[in-house]
Amino acid sequence: xxxxxxxxxxxxxxxxxxGSGIGEATARRLAAAGHHVVLxxxxxxxxxxxxxxxxxxxxxxxxxSLDVTDPLSMRAFAAAALDxxxxxxxxxxxxxxxxxxxxxxxxxEEWDRMIDVNLRGVLHGIAAVLPIMGAQGxxxxxxxxxxxxxxxxxxxxxxxxxxxxxxxxxxxxRQESRDLRVTVISPGLTHSELTDTIADQATxxxxxxQMAIAIxxxxxGEAIHYAITAPDEVDVNELVIRPTAQG
Numbered sequence: 001x002x003x004x005x006x007x008x009x010x011x012x013x014x015x016x017x018x019g020s021g022i023g024e025a026t027a028r029r030l031a032a033a034g035h036h037v038v039l040x041x042x043x044x045x046x047x048x049x050x051x052x053x054x055x056x057x058x059x060x061x062x063x064x065s066l067d068v069t070d071p072l073s074m075r076a077f078a079a080a081a082l083d084x085x086x087x088x089x090x091x092x093x094x095x096x097x098x099x100x101x102x103x104x105x106x107x108x109e110e111w112d113r114m115i116d117v118n119l120r121g122v123l124h125g126i127a128a129v130l131p132i133m134g135a136q137g138x139x140x141x142x143x144x145x146x147x148x149x150x151x152x153x154x155x156x157x158x159x160x161x162x163x164x165x166x167x168x169x170x171x172x173x174r175q176e177s178r179d180l181r182v183t184v185i186s187p188g189l190t191h192s193e194l195t196d197t198i199a200d201q202a203t204x205x206x207x208x209x210q211m212a213i214a215i216x217x218x219x220x221g222e223a224i225h226y227a228i229t230a231p232d233e234v235d236v237n238e239l240v241i242r243p244t245a246q247g
Contacts, residue, residue, distance in 0.1 A: 010060075011140075011228060012085040014038045014077065016068050016125060017095030019046035021192030022144060025217035026092060026224050031059030033225060038081040040066030041095070068095045068121030071128070078128040087136060090228050091129045093122045093166075094144040100155040100207065101200040110199065111158045118162035126173065133180055140181040140228055143170045144220075147188045147242055155203045167238075174237065181235040183227040188242020189214040213245040 013030050017023040019041035027037045031054045039047045039061055047063035054061040064080045067073040081088050097117045099110040122143055133139025148156050149163030167184050174182040191214045198204040219241055227236040 010034045010036055011089035012036045012038065012081060012087055013090040013092060013228070014040065014081055014088060014125075014129070015092040015094060016040045016066060016077075016121065018050065019043045021194070022187065022190065022217045022220045023092070023094045024050060025221035026094065027061065027221075028054065029218065029221035029225050030228075031061055032057070033229070034059075036060040036062070036085055038077070038084075039063045040068075040077045042067055066095075068093075068124055069116045071124045074121075074124040074128040078132065082132060088129050088132050088139065090140040090142060091125055092142045092144065092224060093125045094142075095121050096144065096146075096194065097197045098159050098194040099197045099199055100159055100203045101198075102155055102203075103157055105200060107200070114158050114162050118159070119165050122166055122169070126169075130180075137179050138232070139179070140183070141170075141173065142183045142185060142224055142227060143167075145170075145184050145186045147186050147240060147246075149184075149186055150240070155200070155206075171237075174235070183224075183236050184238040185220060185223055185227070186238065186240045187220050188240070188246045190220055190241075191216055213243045215241070215243050 013035050015023050015027050018027050018039035027039055031037045039051055041047055044065045051061035051063040062084050064077050066077045095117060097113055101107045143166050145166045146163040148160040149167045152160040170182050170184045189210060195207050223239045223241050230236050
């Protein structure tokens, strides 16, 4: 889909988890609008291919290998953006995993993984860009949570806990700054690779069945575009986007 370029000054936007799903869709949407996108994910080959496609379409993209669970990797990600573009306007904390299971299954390694990626990864992103945005006197952090941050369902206790925490720290960050804009994006059922991280087969089958009503990842990219292109004095604090048919 081709969109007209933005009439505002292009922003430098860092996107974690940019190799697929919501991250990829957001990168394509923002690049099509004329923004510079910095792509972070573990699968470097996917990032390189995405960056090549974006630039072939006239966009600006910088791929950078990234492990959000490693604060040094996150700082290197921010430094690469700063070296290339001289500033960081937006960070989209999108990387996430969702290995759902009942608590009595005791998949404790999966619990740790969700905490490390979904929560610590967001904190590492904030820590990497906050000094830069503070020095600039402006910036925008977009944290991708989930409707699971608004409710709790069986098999989703730990996942929901991480997403509730993302919403809480986002609100704290918003209140601590008068120069920084903070947005929480809470998607409902959305086509992505999140279901691939579910190892518990019964849970995976149940969630896969629900995906018949899922919306495209591009719908979330459009919401992020809306939030970051609002006037500077407008802070879009939270957007919930889900299928019309989702209960």
